[in-house]
Amino acid sequence: MDTSNIYHIIGLMSGTSGDGLDMAHCRFVYEQKWSFSIIEATTVPFPENLGKKLNQAHQLSGEELCLLDREFGTWMGEKIKEFCKSYQLRPDAVASHGHTVFHQPQKRLTTQIGCGWSLMQTCGLPVINDFRTLDVLLGGQGAPLAPVGDHYLFEAYDFCLNLGGIANISMISKGQRKAFDTSPFNLLLNHFAAKKGLPYDDKGKLAKKGKVIPELLEQLNSLPYYENIGAKSLGRENIENSFLPLLENRNAEVEDTLATLVRHYAEQISKVVLEHSIKSPSKLLITGGGAYNHFFIEVLSEKLGDKAIAIVPDREIVDFKEALIFAFLGVLKLRKEANSLASVTGASRNSCGGTLYLPDLTA
Incomplete structure (x- = not known):
């Protein structure tokens, strides 16, 4: 076997939910098509102070944000060193998503912090980060990027749905890979x-106790974002400016608000699946933290009926699919192959995004 077609990469994912850093040491092999395995994976919770700063990063001054960029990169580098030492890992490189602070593609702006130089200098390994900027400068949304991994690593599924801070879906439509943020x-x-007083709604138990508020549901479904067709992505800004005021002004019981949100998400996601499904039943892969929201899975399954089967895979894939895929985007960067698809993001062309930082071999 040609060893140049074997790659060992650590993928890092810090999602918009802001709960911790996912690290996955992955092995990729190319033999006419790609195969993968996750060798070791873990989630490291953010220290309280760092987590607080990351969640408030969009409100920091320019100087404070620059300092946090360095701090976060250094912290990730330290965690990688510990991870590699614990499991005796020798990866070829590290591929980091970074932590999204701003995402306004209409202004050609997307910002993920976690300084590549600091990360590389601390862990001593080649680092690839900043995967979104090139696509945004080419007129794309810079998101979602996971569909490249869906296309090559999860082709057995008709749809791939990731339920993180923001939900996104990927599929083949009219012969091309399409994807966007659903809600x-x-x-x-x-x-x-x-x-x-809870970090999250465990298994959707609170939402299950609540009652859907019909008027609020209608208002959510009528938000301008859902009128957009084609490549589209949601940022924290959209949520704070459009969704949150609508929900907060209602001043409803928490359980009822959660029940309404679950129903809203299920309606938006099932609508996409049913509109794009070309066979029955289609297979819908569900990953990300939301896959553990049993109540949501129940509501979504009801909406899908017999047209699609919602599949929640092994915990390793549920928890680490995004870290796995960013590791794969790093592989494609090293191979100088496209890791961002114009058919997904709306950019003027496919591109090979990411910035590569190499350790100083003269030191």
Whole structure:
């Protein structure tokens, strides 16, 4: 076997939910098509102070944000060193998503912090980060990027749905890979669970106790974002400016708000699946933290009926699919192959995004 077609990469994912850093040491092999295995994986919770700063990063001054960028990169580098030492890992490189602070593609702006230089200098390994900027500068949304991994690593599924802070879906439509953010997800669910002193709504138990508010549901379904067709993505800004005021002004019981959100998400996601399904039943892969929201899975399954089967895979894939895929995007960067698809993001062309930081071999 040609060893140049074997790659060992650590993928890092810090999602918009802001709960911790996912690290996955992955092995990829190319033999006419790609195969993968997750060798070791773990989630490291953010220290309280760092987690607080990351969640408030969009409100920091320019100087404070620059300092946090360095701090977060250094912290990730330290965690990688510990991870590699614990499991005796020798990866070829580290591929980091970073932590999204701003995402306004209409202004050609997307910002993920976690300084590549600091990360590389601390862990001593080649680092690839900043995967979104090139696509945004080419007129794309810079998101979602996971569909490249869906296309090559999860081709057995008709749809791939990831339920993180924001929900996104990927599919083949008219011969091309298409994907977009379907709705918010844990960002809002966690926000309202926090009003009950909880970090999240465990298994959707709170939402299950609540009653859907019909008027609020209609208002959510009528938000301008859902009128957009084609490549589209949601940022924290959209959620704070459009979704949160609508929900907060209602001043409803937390359980009822959560129940309404779950129904809203299920309606938006099932609508996409049913519109794009070309066989029955289609297979819908569900990953991300929201896959553990049993109540949501129940409501979604009811909406899908016999047209699609909602599949929640092994915990390793549920928890670490995004870290796995960013590791794969790193592989494609090293191979100088496209890791962002114009058919997904709306950019003027496919591109090979990411910035590569190499350790100073002269030191």
